[in-house]
Amino acid sequence: xxxxxIRRLAKLSRLxxxxxxxxxxxxxxxxxIELCQQVNNINTDGLETxxxxxxxxxxxxxxxxxxxxxxxxxxxxxxEVEDGMFKIPKVIN
Amino acid sequence: MSREDYEIVIGLEVHSELSTNTKIFCSCxxxxxxxxxxxxxxxxxxxxxxxxxxxEEVVKYAVKAGLATNCxxxxxxxxxxxxxxxxxxxxxxxxxxxxxxxxxxxYIEIETGKEKKKIGITRIHIEEDAGKxxxxxxxxxxxxxxxxxxVPLIEIVSEPDMRSAEEVDAYLKKLKSILEYIEVSxxxxxxxxxxxxxxxxxxxxxxxEFGTRTEMKNMNSFRSIVRAIEYEADRQIEVIENGGKxxxxxxxxxxxxxxxxxxxxxxxxxxxxxxPDPDLPRFTVTKEVQSIIKESxxxxxxxxxxxxxxxxxxxxxxxxxxxxxxKYSDLFEKATMVSNNPKAVSNWIITEITRIINEKEMEQxxxxxxxxxxxxxxxxxxxxxISSSIGKKVLEELFxxxxxxxxxxxENGWIQISDEGAIKNVVLKILKENxxxxxxxxxxxxxxxxxxxxxxxxxxxxxxNPKILNEMFLKEISNF
Numbered sequence: 001x002x003x004x005x006i007r008r009l010a011k012l013s014r015l016x017x018x019x020x021x022x023x024x025x026x027x028x029x030x031x032x033i034e035l036c037q038q039v040n041n042i043n044t045d046g047l048e049t050x051x052x053x054x055x056x057x058x059x060x061x062x063x064x065x066x067x068x069x070x071x072x073x074x075x076x077x078x079x080e081v082e083d084g085m086f087k088i089p090k091v092i093n
Numbered sequence: 094m095s096r097e098d099y100e101i102v103i104g105l106e107v108h109s110e111l112s113t114n115t116k117i118f119c120s121c122x123x124x125x126x127x128x129x130x131x132x133x134x135x136x137x138x139x140x141x142x143x144x145x146x147x148x149e150e151v152v153k154y155a156v157k158a159g160l161a162t163n164c165x166x167x168x169x170x171x172x173x174x175x176x177x178x179x180x181x182x183x184x185x186x187x188x189x190x191x192x193x194x195x196x197x198x199x200y201i202e203i204e205t206g207k208e209k210k211k212i213g214i215t216r217i218h219i220e221e222d223a224g225k226x227x228x229x230x231x232x233x234x235x236x237x238x239x240x241x242x243x244v245p246l247i248e249i250v251s252e253p254d255m256r257s258a259e260e261v262d263a264y265l266k267k268l269k270s271i272l273e274y275i276e277v278s279x280x281x282x283x284x285x286x287x288x289x290x291x292x293x294x295x296x297x298x299x300x301x302e303f304g305t306r307t308e309m310k311n312m313n314s315f316r317s318i319v320r321a322i323e324y325e326a327d328r329q330i331e332v333i334e335n336g337g338k339x340x341x342x343x344x345x346x347x348x349x350x351x352x353x354x355x356x357x358x359x360x361x362x363x364x365x366x367x368x369p370d371p372d373l374p375r376f377t378v379t380k381e382v383q384s385i386i387k388e389s390x391x392x393x394x395x396x397x398x399x400x401x402x403x404x405x406x407x408x409x410x411x412x413x414x415x416x417x418x419x420k421y422s423d424l425f426e427k428a429t430m431v432s433n434n435p436k437a438v439s440n441w442i443i444t445e446i447t448r449i450i451n452e453k454e455m456e457q458x459x460x461x462x463x464x465x466x467x468x469x470x471x472x473x474x475x476x477x478x479i480s481s482s483i484g485k486k487v488l489e490e491l492f493x494x495x496x497x498x499x500x501x502x503x504e505n506g507w508i509q510i511s512d513e514g515a516i517k518n519v520v521l522k523i524l525k526e527n528x529x530x531x532x533x534x535x536x537x538x539x540x541x542x543x544x545x546x547x548x549x550x551x552x553x554x555x556x557x558n559p560k561i562l563n564e565m566f567l568k569e570i571s572n573f
Contacts, residue, residue: 012364013185014178057375060149063113066120069134082229084129085236088180091226 001029099295099333101326102303103261104253107268108246109278110222110286111154116243117221118145118188123245125284129227129238137243139183145372147172151245152195154277155219156378156386158247159196161275161393162214162268166383170195172219172373175365180237181223189248190218191367195378201271202395203263204413212264213252222246247277253292253303258322262315265289266417270394273419273458281456288313291322294339295329304329305339309346309353321346325353397422405435414443420457424464431468434475441471445488453492462495470498482555483507511558513565516549519557520565523548524573531573542566 006026010017017025071084080087116123119136136143152170159166173191199214224242226235249268255261269287272278280287294306309325312318324346329339344353394416401412415425421442428442429435446467450457470491474484479502490501502508510516523545524531533541549562 008364012176012178012366058377059146059374060152060376061115061120061146063115063148063150064120065114065122066134068121068132069138071128071130071133074130074133074138080234082234082236084131085227085238086130087229087234087236089234090229090232091180091235 001026001033096327096330098298099326099330100298100300101256101322102253102294102296102306103255103257103322104292104306105249105251105255105261105264106290106292107249107251107265108222108288108290109158109249109272109280111151111245111247111277112279112286113148113150113154113245115148117148117151117219117245118243121243125281125286127240129236130240132240133242137183138239139185145188145370147373147376148245151219152376152378153386154245155195155217155247156383157275157277157390158249158272159199159217160383160387161271161390162196162199162201162217162249164196164199164214164217166196166378167193168379169193169375169377171375172370173367174370175220175367177363177365179223180235181226181242183224183239183242187221187223188370188373189220189367194218201264201267203260203267205257205259205263210254210260212254212260215250215252217247217249220246220248253294253306258319261291261322262319265315265318267394270417270419274393274422275390276419279458281458282313282315283456285313289318291318291325293322293325293329295326295333304333305341307339307342307344307353309344310356312346317346317348320348320351321353324351328353394422397426401425401435401439405429405439407435407439411439411443414447415439418457420460424460424467427464428468428471431465432471432475434471437471437475438467441467441484441488445485449489449492460492462491466491466495466498473498473502477509477511477558478502479507479509480555480557480559482550483509486555507556509558510553510556511561513561516557516561516565517569519549519552520562520569523552524566524569528573531570534570542570545570 003022003026006017006022006029010022075081075084075086078086110123113123115121116132116137119134121134121137122132124132130138136145156166170190170193172188174186175189175191176186178185194216196217197215199217200211201214202209202211204210222241222244224237224239226237229236251264255264269280272280272287278286282288289312291309291312292306293309294304296302296304307325307329309321312321325344332339343356345356346353398409398412398416401407401415402409407415414421416422424446425435425438425442428438432438446460450460470484470487473479473487474481479487483502486505486507487498487501490496490505491498527545527548530541530544534545545566546559546562549566550557550559
């Protein structure tokens with residue numbers, strides 16, 4: 001995990017990092033990835049690939065409408081609200 | 094080198110909103126419109142700690158779409174996270190399907206002119222729609238409405254099998270009609286429930302390698318798609334002819350200027366970092382379930398068309414138009430049951446109804462009157478109660494204020510005059526008043542008769558039975 005990769009990931013996540021932070025995270029993420037690498041060393045011969053830690057499969061919901069959330073409640077923690085909508089900094093299309 | 098030396102290669106990604114009652118991962122209403130943020134809950138607005146649960150109907154609808162487009166249905170499937178940051182996507186990832194789509198390897202058949210062609214369907218997968226960004230009228234910010242966030246979509250990815258705007262148009266129309274027939278989407282392009290991304294590249298004729306492609310996003314009218322394809326193909330050919338190189342990029346089509354524009358700068362190359370969604374367990378569609386869904390599919394356009402040609406004697410061209418939308422096809426079948434005159438029903442739909450729809454810029458699905466109304470209108474013409482020109486007026490009324498055709502005729506006093514005595518009086522009057530035309534006719538100008546008949550029609554406000562009127566003129570004119 002070099003600094004360039006950290007900068008790219010930060011950009012994809014719209015995070016602004018200082019040079020110091022880039023250094024710090026680069027080192028920390030490297031440790032985390034190394035830790036995870038240990039999992040790759042486990043012998044999985046003969047085991048089926050799994051994509052979920054959930055044992056169950058086929059958990060479905062019926063297509064029945066339930067009451068939606070009260071709008072005031074929904075928007076309560078929003079910094080700025082206008083016309084019943086979340087107001088955010090201007091997005092240039 | 095000129096345009097004729099190049100081949101255009103097009104593949105489409107079509108997004109279609111499914112018409113389930115509720116969203117894909119929560120129980121909020123999917124209905125279009127509604128006050129902003131009133132069809133929302135903690136799940137579709139990505140509040141922390143919420144858990145999505147898959148709507149079983151979404152799977153069923155997508156399987157229907159897969160079966161109707163000759164796809165293989167995967168027995169095992171899963172949901173994946175597609176990560177990207179944009180404010181219309183509150184979780185900062187879209188739940189979609191990556192390497193195990195629900196349906197794959199299908200095709201649909203299209204017709205252009207006399208040619209039939211199979212267009213491959215690479216895959217169909219399920220995913221969630223994003224919210225809608227509105228721009229603050231004072232330009233001070235962006236307003237986010239999440240009613241659409243979490244509305245179920247299927248994405249239908251085609252093979253790069255299309256070679257012209259005409260083929261794309263035929264493919265989209267066919268796909269739209271199939272989705273309407275199986276009732277999985279209302280396909281209203283104006284409301285964005287059907288939209289297409291167009292991938293386009295060019296290559297020298299005879300070449301086997303594909304050229305570099307560009308992608309035009311979120312096109313939502315047939316007309317724009319056709320125009321955009323023509324423009325973008327020309328642009329790419331010009332770049333190549335001038336010794337340039339096509340950049341692989343995402344473009345935005347601007348309908349007003351009729352041009353494409355680059356949407357993102359190159360260094361912003363997308364990297365979606367897909368991975369299986371740990372909140373959602375895998376799901377299966379067994380062979381048994383597949384065959385139950387298959388049994389439930391309604392008759393598809395191809396089969397209806399065959400029936401119209403063989404049973405009703407409708408021409409292939411007209412049958413194609415009738416089955417192009419479920420609304421037309423249902424209207425045709427039900428009105429034919431009422432009137433027992435399939436050819437007349439077909440003609441009224443293809444000429445008069447289509448004309449009015451085009452004038453009013455409506456969608457076929459918005460036709461306000463019932464098939465029974467149309468069938469009864471045709472009965473009234475067939476029985477001679479009204480002439481077909483009055484029939485057109487009744488049709489206009491049906492669009493304005495749908496009610497029983499008989500009632501419309503009575504209210505407006507439009508019943509056809511078939512009484513010979515009454516018609517004779519009108520004919521005599523017109524002959525008296527137009528001696529010049531009578532003389533012209535006798536001098537061999539057949540056209541003069543048409544003028545006289547026209548005058549009589551005017552006099553009776555279009556209500557005279559045209560057949561009796563004509564005969565009466567021919568009989569009486571010799572006495573003048």
